[in-house]
Amino acid sequence: MILRRGVVSCTRTNMYRYRSISISSKQFSVDDRKNLPSRKLFEELTEKAYMQEKFRSSGRKPFETLVENPIIVKRFFAKELQCEEIVYPELMTKENSNEFNKTTSKIMEYLKETNTHESKQFETLKQLKLFGSNIPKDYDGQEYTNTERALIGEIETENVSVAMILNAHRLVSSTIYDFGTDQQRDKYLPKLASGEIVGTIAFKEWNASETLALNTRAEYENEDGLWYLNGTKSCVVNAINANVFLVLAQTKISDRQGDKKSSLTVFIVDDSLPGVKIHPKDNTIGTSDWNLARVTFKDVELTTDAVVALAGTGNYLEHRIKVHSRISEGITSLTQMKILFKYMLNMIESIEQQANNVSEGNESVTLRVIIGKYTCSIYALESMLYLTTGIMDKYDNTNIDLESAIFVTTAQDQLLHMTTDLLNFVDSRVTIDKHPMNSFIRNVIQLKFTEPNSEVKLSIAREGFHHRLRRLIEERKNQDFIVKNFKDDDELFKSFEPEMHAAIKNFNNSLTSLRWCATGIIELESKEEKGSRDPEMTQLADVASSIYASYASLLRANRSIKLKLPNAQEECIIAQTICDKNHENVKRIEESIQAGLPKTFQTFHKFVSYEMLRPEKQFPVHPLTRLF
Structure with missing residues (x-):
């Protein structure tokens, strides 16, 4: 997939004011701001706060602020854990579990019978009501929980094409429910739930502009009160069978000063509208049943009712x-x-x-x-x-x-x-x-x-890094903050069964390493103004990923031991192995970052590339070349 620049870069840094995560430029002194990795961050946060206010002041669905949960990876970067809430979620009762198992068995049976024939496949998905698994019952959906949808997803994804088609459809329905108007919900959700209409996402483009995030643009004409959509979307999943597209387009929206600025807006576009053209299916290296295709929009007329949420909120x-x-x-x-x-x-x-x-x-x-x-x-x-x-x-x-x-x-x-x-x-x-x-x-x-x-990993590291930076400032201002938030081995041991204590020790040591890795990169940022820290940030994301894998495995194995589930001791061994292996990886990465190896290797590779790309093309000579 070729991504346009600057949109799916996954560098969002908390649009909303979380209880203990939000960052505002007013929270930092002038000296603190000098140590931040990017001053552009404050501009982004200011703009996002403005968009938040636009949400709140609109007459659309009430704005809901994202909240921080007590178990979050971001806290790992500062080694913050709330021991009283270290527990694997237990959300399904015995009765619900038995009933849901009957449903999943039926889904598995039907999907196996219609595994290859596309027409039968869609009819089966309708009969099983899988199109509406994430839609509330008020709109004729099944309203499954996220955990239930994950369980069903493990069955659906045995057929990759079925899974991708359903995923694209559900993203449309969930977006309309979460951010659409009552009129949009009433019009689309019941039909999306039944499978009468099929939705998909049209966000990607092969050839994005160097200066704009997208080539697909929508222009608003005040005279007739219509948007005019023009452009081509690529890699649209199930485009051939879709009836409704969520289209991301470049728009011009007035900012706080009244100046027109480029922004992104999401539109609901029906396939029956004049100017919508669906191209033949693209040939791909795999999963040919996804029916990936291009969709072209030429002077497609859209009313303001086609806008999802508000104009200019496409990034979010x-x-x-x-x-x-x-x-x-x-x-x-x-x-x-x-x-x-x-x-x-x-x-x-x-x-x-x-x-x-x-x-x-x-x-x-x-x-x-x-x-x-x-x-x-x-x-x-x-x-x-x-x-x-x-x-x-x-x-x-x-x-x-x-x-x-x-x-x-x-x-x-x-x-x-x-x-x-x-x-x-x-x-x-x-x-x-x-x-x-x-x-x-x-x-x-x-x-x-x-x-x-690579982009996703950088987003992981940036968010965690920024959280660690904020905590570091708090630590320097208040030494008691460290004692209050950091947990030692003895405190963690109280939350786990004795069989897990050896693994817990390695896990806690890994947390310490992650904290020091983030702190080390912050110190490098404050000393070196030039150069990218992407190599170190990617490794920082690898450390966080290893720790989350260890943490989830520990909680799961601990639950199995407490409930005396079959093979609980084997789970304990697996969790121990995961923690030991991940701790070794974390220590290796920590040593690499402290030694500055990622940055050093990046410098060497850049030097070699500059030499190779010079006009005289200084390629290494053949190893058997002789000078005589």
Whole structure:
């Protein structure tokens, strides 16, 4: 996927005033502001506060401020934990669980029967009412919780194409419900819930302008009170079957001073409107059933009723859509890992049955080690998923930006690594088109193009880094702040069963390392005005991801031990392994950042690239070149 610049950069730094996360320029002294990584941050926050006021003053759906939940990755950067709330969410009762299991069994059965035929597939999805799983019952939806949708998602994503089509549809319905007018909800939600109309997102473009975020533009004419939409969107999921598009367009909106400034706006566009053209399906490296296609809009007339939320709020809406889509994308990668895991288990049985020599036996042992490795990965991903959805269900309108970002990047990375490891054990038949692993590998590569992991990781690091910076300022002003917020091993031990204490020690040490990594980068920022800190920030995100995986695994295993679930001791071993491995990774990254290696390597690579790109093209000579 080719992303336009400056829009899906995932660098949002808290549009709203969270209880203990918000940052305002008034909170910092002049000396403090000099130490901040970017002065542009204050301009962004001021503009976002202005947009917040526009939301509140509008006659549309009442504005709801995002709240901070007590379990949040951002707090890890400052080593802040509330021990009394260290618990894995328990949201489903026995009765609800039994009833929901019947529903999921039915979904699994029907999806297997209609796995390949597209027309039957859509009819089945309608019968199962999956189109309306996230729509409230007031609008004829199922109103499943986030945890329930994640459970259903694990079934849906066995067929990647079905999952992506449903995800795009649900993003449309949830956006209209959360930010649309009553008129928009009444018009679209019941039909979206039943599957009578199908929605999808049209945000991406192949060729974005260097100066503007998007080439697709909407211009408002005061004389007739209409918006005129022009442009082309690319990689639109299920465009051929969609009836409603959420389109992100460049617009000119008056700012506080009355000056016209470029901004983004989201529109609801029906496929029946004159000027909407859906192109033939694009050929992709994988997941051909997604029906990715281009959609062109030429002088499409839209009334003000087609605007979602308010004109100029597209940046915020796009970010909220992206945050929620990450959960779905991560579930897709997790389910594909489970499919691949079953394939590996079958391979081991086949290899061991045919093992007649030492070489084949060694291959079996190696594969067993890999299976053990990805058992831990899948366990950690499952733990992160249901901890995150549990937080969303337990706390209204909560902020899960970092949790969702960590989940999707970890899931996609682990799926790619797992696929690569498996290639060492398959023969050349996998290169044949009809081989099942051929299409699987293609799908894995295609999934990596949903959103660049590097950008998402930078967004994780930036938000955590900024939180640590704010806390560092507070620590310097108030030494008691450190004693009040930091937890030692003894305090953490009280929240966990004795079997978990060894893992807890490594987890707490990892938290300390993350805190010092963030502090070290802040010190580098204050000393060096020039140069990018992206290499260190990416590693900082890797540290935070490892810690969240350890944390979720610890909570899950601790719950299993308390409830005396089957195989609870095995879960304890898995959680211990995850914590030990992640702690080693964290220590290695901490040492690398302290030594300045990421920055050093980046400097060397830039120097080499400058030499290679000089007009005289100073390529290294061939190693067998002789001067005689």
